[in-house]
Amino acid sequence: MAAHRAAAPEKQIAPAVRAAIERQDRDLASHREPEAAFRAVLARQDQDAGQTGPGRGSDAYLRARQQAARDRAARNLPTITTAPAAAQAPLRDTA
Secondary structure (H helix, E strand, O other), X not given: OHHHHHHOOOXXXXXXXXXXXXXXXXXXXXXXXXXXXXXXXXXXXXXXXXXXXXXXXXXXXXXXXXXXXHHHHHHHOOOOOOOOHHHOOOOOOOX
């Protein structure tokens, strides 16, 4: 396998494709806004995501995540049933 990999030709990108990629990267970089301009917006989005209230839409998402967690827990844990306290026999010392 090593001999096959060593003999395989290295993949080369066509010069026209390479030039197009470089041109796109250069054009995108020249029109890009600085990341610092969006820090306040991203911080506000993080803050809003932590709040739940009417009209936020995140309360439904939170409920869905909680239900999914309960469903996962129900699939992973065995069901344990207990008898009501009145139905249990009192413990007796047999020694």
